Amino acid sequence: MSDKPLTPIEIGLTAAIVAIEGNExxxxxxxxxxxxxxxxLPFGPFDAVSHRTFEIGLRAWVxxxxxxxxxxxxxxxxxxxxxxxxxxxxxxxxxVSVGYLALTRMPDSAFALQASGSGFEPxxxxxxxxxxxxxxxxxxxNAIIPLLDEWASRATNNEPGRPLSRSERLKLxxxxxxxxxxxxxxxxxxxxxxxxxxxxxAGRDGREAALQRGKLPTLGEPMRVDxxxxxxxxxxxxxxxxxxxxxxxxxxxxxxxxxxxxxxxxAISGRHLHKQNFRRLVETAALVEPTxxxxxxxxxxxAAMFRFRREVLRERxxxxxxxxGRG
Numbered sequence: 548m549s550d551k552p553l554t555p556i557e558i559g560l561t562a563a564i565v566a567i568e569g570n571e572x573x574x575x576x577x578x579x580x581x582x583x584x585x586x587x588l589p590f591g592p593f594d595a596v597s598h599r600t601f602e603i604g605l606r607a608w609v610x611x612x613x614x615x616x617x618x619x620x621x622x623x624x625x626x627x628x629x630x631x632x633x634x635x636x637x638x639x640x641x642x643v644s645v646g647y648l649a650l651t652r653m654p655d656s657a658f659a660l661q662a663s664g665s666g667f668e669p670x671x672x673x674x675x676x677x678x679x680x681x682x683x684x685x686x687x688x689n690a691i692i693p694l695l696d697e698w699a700s701r702a703t704n705n706e707p708g709r710p711l712s713r714s715e716r717l718k719l720x721x722x723x724x725x726x727x728x729x730x731x732x733x734x735x736x737x738x739x740x741x742x743x744x745x746x747x748x749a750g751r752d753g754r755e756a757a758l759q760r761g762k763l764p765t766l767g768e769p770m771r772v773d774x775x776x777x778x779x780x781x782x783x784x785x786x787x788x789x790x791x792x793x794x795x796x797x798x799x800x801x802x803x804x805x806x807x808x809x810x811x812x813x814a815i816s817g818r819h820l821h822k823q824n825f826r827r828l829v830e831t832a833a834l835v836e837p838t839x840x841x842x843x844x845x846x847x848x849x850a851a852m853f854r855f856r857r858e859v860l861r862e863r864x865x866x867x868x869x870x871x872g873r874g
Contacts, residue, residue, distance in 0.1 A: 556643055557592065557643070558592070558593040558643050558645060559590055559591065559592055559593065559643070559644050559645070560590070560591050560592070560593055560601060560604055560605045560608070560644075560645050560647065561588050561589070561590050561626075561644045561645070561646050561647065561774065561777050562575070562588060562589045562590075562605055562609060562646075562647045562649050563588055563623070563646065563647065563648050563649065563777060563778050563780075563781035564588075564589065564609065564615065564617065564649045564650075564651055565648070565649070565650050565651070565670075565781070565785065565798070565815075566650075566651050566652060566653045566667055566798065567652075567653070567798045567799075567811050567814060567815075568653045568667070570810040570811070570813075570814050571669050571671075571814055572669065572670050572671070572814045572815055573653075573667035573668060573669055573670065574588070574667065574668055574669075574670040574673075574778060574781075575588070575589055575613065575615070575665055575666070575667055576588065576589075576665065576666060576667070576668050576770075577589050577590070577612075577664055577665045585768075585769055585770055585771045586668060586673075586768070586770055586771070586774075587770055587771035587772065587774045588770070588774045588777060588778065589608075589609060589612065589613065589665065590644075591604070591605070591608035591609075591612070593645070601622065601645055601647075602620055602622070602647070605617075605620065605647055605649070606620065609649070612665070613665050614654065615651055615654060616651075617649045617650070617651055618649075618650050618651055618652070618797045619648075619649065619650040619794050619797045620647055620648070620649045620650075621647065621648045621649075621784070621788075622645065622646070622647055622648075623645075623646035623647060623648055623777065623780045623781060623784060624646060624780060625643060625644070625645050625646070626643070626644045626645075626646060626773055626776065626777060644772075644773065644777065646777040646780060646781070648780075648781040648784055648785060650785075650794060650797040650798055651797075651798075652797075652798065652799075652800070653667070670778065670782065671817075672767065672768050673767045673768050673769075673770060673775055673778060674733065674737070674767050674775075674778075674779065674782065675766075675767050676691060676721075676736065676766070676767070677730070677733055677736075677782065677817045678817050679728060679730070679817050679818045679819070680813055680814070680817060680818060680819050681819070682819075683722075683728075686766070687721060687722075690764055690766065691721060691740070691745075691766065692717070692721055692723050694743070694745055694764060695713075695717045695721065695723075695739065695740075695743055695745070696714075696717070696723075698713065698743040698744075698745075698756070699712070699713035699714045699717055702714075716735075716739055717739070719732070719735075720732055720735050720736045720739050721736060721739075728818075730786050730816050730817050730818060731783050731786050731787050732783065733779045733780075733782040733783040733786070734776070734779045734780050734782075734783045735783075736779070737775065737776060737779040738776070738779075740766060741754070741776070742754075742756065743756055744756025744757030744758070744759065744760055744763070745757075745760075745763065745764060745766055746763070746766055746767070746769065746775070747763055747769035748769055748770070748773070748775060748776075749763075750763050751769075785815055786815060786816055786817075788867070789812065789815065789816065789867055789868050789870065790867045790868060790869050790870065791865035791866075791867035791869075792865070792866070792867050793834060793855065793859065793860070793866050793867060793868075795808070795811060795812055795815065795868065796834075796855040798811055798815075799811060799855070801854060802838050802840065802852045802853065802854050803852065803853060803854075804842050804850040804851065804852060804853070805825075805826055805829060805835075805850070805851075805853060806850060808829065808835070808853070809822065809825045809826075812825070812868060812870070816870065820870065828868060828869070828870070829868070832859075832866065832867075832868065833856060833859060833862075834855065834856060834859055834866060834868070835853040835854065835855060835856055836853060836854060836856045837851055837852070837853055838852045838853060838854050839852075840852040
């Protein structure tokens with residue numbers, strides 16, 4: 548048996564908590580300790596004595612710390628990569644972060660959030676290249692693709708084997724050369740930028756590609772620890788979920804117009820949807836039913852109000868919004 552001391556492990560629960568306000572997808576962030584300027588996702592330790600499961604622990608400390616009662620909650624991946632984040636003190640436990648995606652509606656009062664040092668921030672602030680609602684973002688062609696092109700041109704034969712080359716991954720992830728944009732590849736895009744040393748987290752973690760660059764470009768706002776990676780995972784998972792589970796209604800008010808529903812789907816998916824095609828899709832899927840009321844807040848003619856038709860969950864196994872082709 549080896550005499551080498553065992554490294555203690557600390558399990559933390561990290562939550563990507565999503566809400567919608569003003570047609571913008573928001574993520575709950577918490578302020579850092581010791582004057583840390585970076586935003587981070589809410590984080591709490593797993594207490595094996597008090598919490599029967601990870602999810603129970605997550606819900607408990609989010610309600611205690613931020614005053615939020617979460618709706619839909621789903622576990623993402625477990626992040627425990629050694630060397631993925633900057634090492635601190637050798638005597639501290641090695642952190643294993645279990646990431647969660649959680650959906651909630653905006654609270655009526657922000658008092659509890661402010662008291663806990665938390666607040667909602669637009670998630671496109673951290674991932675500006677993911678918002679295609681007004682067309683292809685300038686940052687993709689003006690900054691990201693030229694930098695990744697230069698990085699791809701320096702590929703060597705000594706790199707770990709991958710099924711795709713650097714150039715092929717660039718085309719696949721960032722639609723270089725005019726290819727289709729896949730909104731579900733949010734994590735792959737962030738990982739590519741990290742590997743190429745183009746995000747601040749890579750420099751902070753001491754990655755060679757970032758250290759060789761010296762000054763790093765500003766590609767979205769960085770986050771504490773590995774939280775931007777976890778948020779990218781949550782964005783990708785939620786975008787995929789829209790197609791086969793009606794999770795979008797967890798973010799909607801009990802009653803809504805079809806325009807409000809469309810804007811919410813667009814905000815999450817990051818792309819513009821054709822109005823008539825979207826309405827035809829919703830009607831064909833039979834996901835909603837009219838309430839008989841109308842809204843006068845549209846700025847035009849009164850719009851019919853709808854609610855989620857919960858019976859659809861019993862009628863078929865995948866009642867999602869299949870948004871069609873990508874572009």
